[in-house]
Amino acid sequence: MEHSSQRAHKLTSTQTILFNLAIQRLDDSMADFKTHITVSTIAGALLGAGGYQSGMPWESCLIAGGLCAVSGMLPDLDSDSGIPLREAVAFAAAFIPMLMLDRLERVGLSHEMMLLVTGMIYFFLRFGIAELFRRYTVHRGMWHSIPAAFIAALFVFLVSASENINPRLLKTVAVFVGFMSHILLDEIWSVEFRRGKYVFKHSFGTALKFLGETRIANIMTYFLLISLAVLAYHDESIMAHFGYTHQHDMPHTAVDWMKVIQEQSGNWIR
Ligand SMILES: [Zn+2]
DSSP states (O other): OOHHHHHHTHHHHHHHHHHHHHHHHHHHHHHHHHHHHHHHHHHHHHHHHHHHHTTOOHHHHHHHHHHHHHHTTGGGGGSOSHHHHHHHHHHHHHHHHHHHHHHHHHHTOOHHHHHHHHHHHHHIIIIIIHHHHHHHOOTTSTTSSHHHHHHHHHHHHHHOOOSSHHHHHHHHHHHHHHHHHHHHHHHHHTEEEETTEEEEOTTTTSSSOSOOSOHHHHHHHHHHHHHHHHHHHHHHHHHHHTTTTSGGGHHHHHHHHHHHHHHHHHHHHO
């Protein structure tokens, strides 16, 4: 390292470094975005193909593959600006109402009512959730973590209903894989090969983690994770209780499921 020469031109070299960093960051984020989408799409294609091989309907496999691809962007919901946030929010807002169609239909809503409900969900996600993320998350905070990947997966598990548990699990796994591919890539990207040796960037260890630096963010993350896990766990036992796995019982179970959830949520609030 040329420390003396760097000191001699302190101002100019600092400016140069800052300028280079800014350019590099811009380049990195763009390259990252493309890489994330590419990798999660490939993972989604493999997952979909695997599901099809194991005898699942091709529509479910296609949806799972698409979910995996889209989930590759989800962690960057916490980046306050730019393409990742806009695209991730737009995709999530469009996809989640579609995932819910099945469940809404089973609850017995008319098609027009479903349009209303999904439209409302879209606007809530597009603007409400986007604003929440903009305000309360830090880039590479707890939304870039392993528990966050479980949160996203559990959320999709709860949102999507299916006659058969397997396509539903495939969607859940797809979101988890897509999400994990993103934070894994972020972590790989933080190791650089420079001048013949590996250098850890400042961002090393900020993606593939269980705990972040802020206590409140950690508490909120695990609170959300445990809440969703409890809901998902009850969902399983309730489904088994009502014979959800038997095809002929199907039409009634979603309604029963909603009733039980209502009762349960009443109990939890008290
Ligand atoms: Zn990221």
